Amino acid sequence: MSFSFADVDSVRKGLGDVQYLADEGIAGVVYLAERLQKPVLVEGPAGTGKTQLAKSVAEATGARLIRLQCYEGIDESKALYEWNYKKQLLRIQAERQGEDPEGEGMWQQIEDDLFSEEFLLTRPLLEAIRAAEPVVLLIDEVDRVEIETEALLLEILSDYQVSIPELGTVAASQIPLVFLTSNNTRELSEALKRRCLFLHIDYPDLDREKEIVLAKVPGVGESLADQVARIVRSVRQIELKKAPSVSETLDWARTLVLLGVEHVDADTAAETVNILLKYRSDIEKALKEFASSDEEFAAPVASS
Amino acid sequence: MKVEPATSPLLALLAGFISELRAAGLPVSLTENLDAMEAIQHIPIEDRDAFKYALAATLVKNHAHWRAFETVFEVYFSLRGAEYDLIDGEWPEGMDLSDFVDGMDGQQRRQGGGGGEAMSAEQLAEMLFQALMRGDDALMRAIARQAVQRYAGMEPGRPVGGTYYLYRTLRNLDLDGVLERLMDQARQDAPGDLTPLEERLERDEFEARVDQLRKEVEAEIRRRLVADRGVEAMAKTLRKPLPEDVDFMHASREEMMALRRAIYPLTRKLAVRLARKRRHGRKGPLDFRNTMRHSLSYGGVPAEPKFRYPRPAKPEIMVVADVSGSVAAFARFTLHLVYAISNQFSKVRSFVFIDGLDEVTSFFEGVDDIGEAVHRVNAEADVVWVDGHSDYGHAFEVFWERYGKDVGPKTTVMILGDARNNYHASQAWILKEIEHRARKVFWLNPEPGAYWDTGDSIVSEYGVHCDGVFEVRNLRQLEGFVENLV
Numbered sequence: 163m164s165f166s167f168a169d170v171d172s173v174r175k176g177l178g179d180v181q182y183l184a185d186e187g188i189a190g191v192v193y194l195a196e197r198l199q200k201p202v203l204v205e206g207p208a209g210t211g212k213t214q215l216a217k218s219v220a221e222a223t224g225a226r227l228i229r230l231q232c233y234e235g236i237d238e239s240k241a242l243y244e245w246n247y248k249k250q251l252l253r254i255q256a257e258r259q260g261e262d263p264e265g266e267g268m269w270q271q272i273e274d275d276l277f278s279e280e281f282l283l284t285r286p287l288l289e290a291i292r293a294a295e296p297v298v299l300l301i302d303e304v305d306r307v308e309i310e311t312e313a314l315l316l317e318i319l320s321d322y323q324v325s326i327p328e329l330g331t332v333a334a335s336q337i338p339l340v341f342l343t344s345n346n347t348r349e350l351s352e353a354l355k356r357r358c359l360f361l362h363i364d365y366p367d368l369d370r371e372k373e374i375v376l377a378k379v380p381g382v383g384e385s386l387a388d389q390v391a392r393i394v395r396s397v398r399q400i401e402l403k404k405a406p407s408v409s410e411t412l413d414w415a416r417t418l419v420l421l422g423v424e425h426v427d428a429d430t431a432a433e434t435v436n437i438l439l440k441y442r443s444d445i446e447k448a449l450k451e452f453a454s455s456d457e458e459f460a461a462p463v464a465s466s
Numbered sequence: 467m468k469v470e471p472a473t474s475p476l477l478a479l480l481a482g483f484i485s486e487l488r489a490a491g492l493p494v495s496l497t498e499n500l501d502a503m504e505a506i507q508h509i510p511i512e513d514r515d516a517f518k519y520a521l522a523a524t525l526v527k528n529h530a531h532w533r534a535f536e537t538v539f540e541v542y543f544s545l546r547g548a549e550y551d552l553i554d555g556e557w558p559e560g561m562d563l564s565d566f567v568d569g570m571d572g573q574q575r576r577q578g579g580g581g582g583e584a585m586s587a588e589q590l591a592e593m594l595f596q597a598l599m600r601g602d603d604a605l606m607r608a609i610a611r612q613a614v615q616r617y618a619g620m621e622p623g624r625p626v627g628g629t630y631y632l633y634r635t636l637r638n639l640d641l642d643g644v645l646e647r648l649m650d651q652a653r654q655d656a657p658g659d660l661t662p663l664e665e666r667l668e669r670d671e672f673e674a675r676v677d678q679l680r681k682e683v684e685a686e687i688r689r690r691l692v693a694d695r696g697v698e699a700m701a702k703t704l705r706k707p708l709p710e711d712v713d714f715m716h717a718s719r720e721e722m723m724a725l726r727r728a729i730y731p732l733t734r735k736l737a738v739r740l741a742r743k744r745r746h747g748r749k750g751p752l753d754f755r756n757t758m759r760h761s762l763s764y765g766g767v768p769a770e771p772k773f774r775y776p777r778p779a780k781p782e783i784m785v786v787a788d789v790s791g792s793v794a795a796f797a798r799f800t801l802h803l804v805y806a807i808s809n810q811f812s813k814v815r816s817f818v819f820i821d822g823l824d825e826v827t828s829f830f831e832g833v834d835d836i837g838e839a840v841h842r843v844n845a846e847a848d849v850v851w852v853d854g855h856s857d858y859g860h861a862f863e864v865f866w867e868r869y870g871k872d873v874g875p876k877t878t879v880m881i882l883g884d885a886r887n888n889y890h891a892s893q894a895w896i897l898k899e900i901e902h903r904a905r906k907v908f909w910l911n912p913e914p915g916a917y918w919d920t921g922d923s924i925v926s927e928y929g930v931h932c933d934g935v936f937e938v939r940n941l942r943q944l945e946g947f948v949e950n951l952v
Contacts, residue, residue: 170509170516190509190519197508198501205529346529355527356497362529368674393663396670428663452663 182218201340209407610682733806788883819861822851859893
């Protein structure tokens with residue numbers, strides 16, 4: 163079995179080449195996922211690049227990305243496979259028109275034909291298993307499915323196979339790299355967690371965020387990127403309903419570049435803050451924090 | 467790249483590490499244990515960060531447990547890297563001090579590099595200042611070691627906790643003062659006056675650096691303590707409850723902050739779960755009319771049976787909370803949680819008391835920041851009648867007199883408090899009356915069950931008139947209770 167990545171550093175480099183700046187932890191887990199052939203459960207606040215990670219890994223390894231978007235009420239026929247019953251009906255009709263079936267043997271023949279791969283509609287999970295070429299499977303927002311439906315995933319996650327009653331077990335011809343993302347709106351089941359490596363992606367630290375801005379926003383200057391990253395870090399320290407995500411940081415930086423801003427001062431920040439923050443109360447809070455005088459900041463360092 | 471199989475001392479260490487994780491409350495299954503063993507074969511053992519992430523990815527499946535994991539990891543694998551050999555506080559070689567002391571007076575400048583022992587306290591302080599100013603990580607780490615060596619006064623075998631040493635070290639470093647100096651320097655360096663925004667950014671930057679220094683100092687103290695006392699003993703003293711298990715009544719300030727951070731995602735989770743439960747309730751009996759109507763499209767054959775979905779009535783909630791000192795935190799969290807899921811109830815009214823009682827429902831109306839409202843409750847509610855010591859009896863009297871008529875068959879009354887009545891009259895008859903009128907009466911007590919009815923606690927005197935008395939000491943129990951309430 164050949165691996166796409168020789169070591170942790172090459173993961174980092176590979177992802178860096180496709181503009182995804184991974185930190186030590188992210189790169190390490192991606193590397194381990196490939197080595198141990200285990201799925202990765204990626205968790206973290208919205209907009210920190212969880213989905214992007216899977217996309218970037220696919221791009222870096224040159225694999226095909228197969229995506230299963232989870233939602234409430236998703237079931238087997240949407241996630242795994244479905245019999246193409248229209249085609250099956252046509253087949254039966256065609257058989258009737260040709261000649262009268264002559265007893266049991268004939269019917270057996272048709273039945274075998276009907277439940278063959280020809281009439282199988284593959285859905286993302288089965289497709290990922292059956293693909294001959296390398297595949298990255300992304301199961302997005304897995305916390306949205308009901309806890310009972312989670313069980314659908316277990317077989318594929320631990321054994322990389324799908325059991326179809328009429329056909330038997332379809333085993334993977336190659337082990338796909340699997341990423342599951344979760345916004346943590348509910349606790350996932352133990353069984354699911356046990357089968358996965360766990361990766362928590364948090365907001366990036368100052369340096370990484372600056373690099374991300376530099377890499378992703380064309381035309382942004384070094385000093386502007388630095389300022390943007392600093393301001394966002396400070397904003398995240400305020401207790402907000404929804405802290406700005408990385409994608410919002412990028413949107414903000416893009417806006418500043420479009421406006422031709424090279425140095426963010428308090429006024430520019432106040433005018434464009436609605437790109438960074440989405441709640442009225444959050445915006446008011448942030449403006450209040452940043453406009454107040456020195457004395458209020460002179461409070462002693464929180465002795466945490 | 468296949469690394470040679472892990473040697474047995476490492477396996478033994480890992481086994482100890484995992485059993486300590488379990489002791490700290492992290493659920494580590496056997497499969498995960500095996501995964502961890504396999505994972506570390508794939509990474510270079512000398513790379514400490516990679517090692518840590520490999521263990522974390524296989525063993526820790528909940529981000530709230532990360533801190534606990536990190537602490538245990540630091541203890542178990544603290545002394546096992548070449549860069550951490552500096553037990554005696556030697557100055558790292560090749561680090562020439564004269565580079566860093568350029569800012570000092572001539573006569574204070576040291577004669578060449580070498581052992582940090584000879585440095586004066588002023589020099590150390592100056593170097594600290596320089597290191598923070600430049601954000602030089604290596605120097606900061608070296609200074610942290612020096613500072614612990616010099617100020618903590620650690621003695622082998624002395625049975626004091628790490629916090630004592632930490633306090634001693636930090637007091638001598640005077641980080642608040644250093645921070646002010648850094649800010650002054652930043653103000654001087656700036657071309658013009660700093661705008662509030664710039665000022666704020668500078669300060670956040672320096673605070674981040676000071677915080678990092680503090681962590682270095684903590685880590686250094688921990689390393690030394692481990693060396694002195696051994697891994698197992700140290701891990702045991704550092705064992706802290708996970709955020710969801712922290713006791714409301716005895717939470718430290720830091721734990722309180724962690725709790726407050728934990729409650730937001732918790733409420734969101736709970737709200738989503740409850741909404742889902744409501745939508746996906748069991749199917750009810752056959753809805754005949756609806757089935758007939760749909761049968762028309764099948765030529766009168768009722769091919770698609772329709773069912774009546776049960777619509778459980780939303781309860782009306784009255785929260786009556788003791789907000790006196792000892793249980794205030796508990797009341798705060800419960801109010802927070804109840805209001806966060808208030809759309810699950812037809813109506814929520816809240817009352818707070820110490821020895822007087824006040825309705826605070828209006829504080830929560832139309833605000834979208836519950837934390838803010840809870841804060842206002844603490845500041846503005848008129849809850850003191852005589853002396854500001856809990857008097858459940860009088861509070862209930864007031865409640866009954868003013869709001870008793872509002873308690874109806876749809877109302878669920880939740881009473882929060884430790885029932886420590888300071889030997890006042892209990893007036894338990896009021897609860898009996900309320901129980902008659904209300905749908906349910908629940909009492910939530912933040913005290914451990916073993917302390918009930920000791921001293922001035924009269925919880926069972928009230929309890930006989932309640933539909934349930936629950937011990938709710940931590941977020942886990944609170945979440946469980948609120949979920950069952952709906």
